[in-house]
Amino acid sequence: EVQLVESGGGLVQPGGSLRLSCAASGFTISSYWMHWVRQAPGKGLVWVSRINSDGSSTGYADSVKGRFTISRDNAKNTLYLQMNSLRAEDTAVYYCARDSYSGCYDSWGQGTLVTVSS
Amino acid sequence: ETVLTQSPATLSLSPGERATLSCRASQSVSSYLAWYQQKPGQAPRLLIYDASNRAPGIPARFSGSGSGTDFTLTISSLEPEDFAVYYCQQRSNWPVTFGQGTRLEIK
Numbered sequence: 730e731v732q733l734v735e736s737g738g739g740l741v742q743p744g745g746s747l748r749l750s751c752a753a754s755g756f757t758i759s760s761y762w763m764h765w766v767r768q769a770p771g772k773g774l775v776w777v778s779r780i781n782s783d784g785s786s787t788g789y790a791d792s793v794k795g796r797f798t799i800s801r802d803n804a805k806n807t808l809y810l811q812m813n814s815l816r817a818e819d820t821a822v823y824y825c826a827r828d829s830y831s832g833c834y835d836s837w838g839q840g841t842l843v844t845v846s847s
Numbered sequence: 848e849t850v851l852t853q854s855p856a857t858l859s860l861s862p863g864e865r866a867t868l869s870c871r872a873s874q875s876v877s878s879y880l881a882w883y884q885q886k887p888g889q890a891p892r893l894l895i896y897d898a899s900n901r902a903p904g905i906p907a908r909f910s911g912s913g914s915g916t917d918f919t920l921t922i923s924s925l926e927p928e929d930f931a932v933y934y935c936q937q938r939s940n941w942p943v944t945f946g947q948g949t950r951l952e953i954k
Contacts, residue, residue: 773946802863832943835893
């Protein structure tokens with residue numbers, strides 16, 4: 730069974746940092762592009778970042794560029810999101826998602842909540 | 848970026864009725880449009896990809912159509928478990944964008 734499990738969320742002060750992890754099981758992430766998508770409380774879905782299969786290419790939404798870094802450890806079957814200089818507007822549930830080869834997301838984690846507040 | 852506008856914002860229907868949800872793109876996305884269902888407290892679930900292809904395990908009552916800028920998700924006969932929020936998503940143009948969602952509620 731394909732499963733994605735995020736961890737690392739929590740309460741952080743503005744300007745602080747967090748590192749999210751997404752542990753995959755039931756498939757090998759080295760065969761897939763992977764993404765982070767976030768959802769602010771009561772709001773819609775917003776794409777955050779993506780990384781290609783071997784980690785050589787990454788992409789970011791303008792709102793997080795220069796502050797967030799996506800990475801992967803294929804040996805550990807795990808995806809990461811390093812979030813620095815956090816702002817209140819970064820408060821959201823962060824989902825990792827598998828790219829289905831069609832540019833859409835066929836598997837999602839359960840999400841991890843990041844709250845940025847003093 | 849490509850803006851996806853979903854309508855209506857809320858749709859109130861009864862089980863057994865037909866639901867028609869719309870997604871309009873600010874520029875052509877060809878057929879690179881997907882639909883997701885999200886229930887409270889859950890992650891989104893992929894329903895339709897490339898405008899009209901059902902994802903594995905998705906019931907046949909869900910269908911998608913359209914190309915270019917206008918797309919439709921149709922649920923032919925609503926089941927109780929279909930009441931949720933639905934999002935469209937395009938991957939044709941950078942960056943990936945989602946619509947704001949349509950809430951399908953029980954009338």
